Amino acid sequence: GAGVSQTPSNKVTEKGKYVELRCDPISGHTALYWYRQSLGQGPEFLIYFQGTGAADDSGLPNDRFFAVRPEGSVSTLKIQRTERGDSAVYLCASSLAPRLGGDTQYFGPGTRLTVL
Amino acid sequence: QKEVEQNSGPLSVPEGAIASLNCTYSDRGSQSFFWYRQYSGKSPELIMFIYSNGDKEDGRFTAQLNKASQYVSLLIRDSQPSDSATYLCAVRRGSQGNLIFGKGTKLSVKP
Numbered sequence: 001g002a003g004v005s006q007t008p009s010n011k012v013t014e015k016g017k018y019v020e021l022r023c024d025p026i027s028g029h030t031a032l033y034w035y036r037q038s039l040g041q042g043p044e045f046l047i048y049f050q051g052t053g054a055a056d057d058s059g060l061p062n063d064r065f066f067a068v069r070p071e072g073s074v075s076t077l078k079i080q081r082t083e084r085g086d087s088a089v090y091l092c093a094s095s096l097a098p099r100l101g102g103d104t105q106y107f108g109p110g111t112r113l114t115v116l
Numbered sequence: 117q118k119e120v121e122q123n124s125g126p127l128s129v130p131e132g133a134i135a136s137l138n139c140t141y142s143d144r145g146s147q148s149f150f151w152y153r154q155y156s157g158k159s160p161e162l163i164m165f166i167y168s169n170g171d172k173e174d175g176r177f178t179a180q181l182n183k184a185s186q187y188v189s190l191l192i193r194d195s196q197p198s199d200s201a202t203y204l205c206a207v208r209r210g211s212q213g214n215l216i217f218g219k220g221t222k223l224s225v226k227p
Contacts, residue, residue, distance in 0.1 A: 031213050042204050042217030056214060091159055105215065107159040
């Protein structure tokens, strides 16, 4: 079956511009996560959705970052006034509803964002 | 102190040997523990999860958890060159969904 898909695969933008990154989770997965990964680092949590609502947005670094999931499926991560430090691979993952142990987060291929 | 710590490596082992990857975590409230493999330029893929003290085996992989020592390890038996990748340790607190990852250990298996 289809896995997690993310678009675009690569995005190059200029400092100060606005970008949107899209994630299409596995069908039936109610939980959706955004992470970002810088070179040589592990993925860093940004935000987690359970259904349409953000269950935990404590990882968003500042108010330039925002994410939505209006119909409980596709999610969009929005970054305003991009900065060079935002350059990273943005990973989306989805899973069935979390429970204690046992659930698997399936990662998409990521969007590589480069801010010039 | 980082929440999840791993030796970044590289760890080099000969083909057929046992590779031992280690991870420590700081939050005693962590309840679920995961090992992901990440090939260069690719996204992480789950190898194993463990949430009870002791060992859990799956094929050539064994995860070990010691909550008292806040220590998780992954053993890879009969290492193959195709096992060469970065191995990420991740922990999760209770019922929350997000994972906290270490920096990863780069493993190189030499033919």
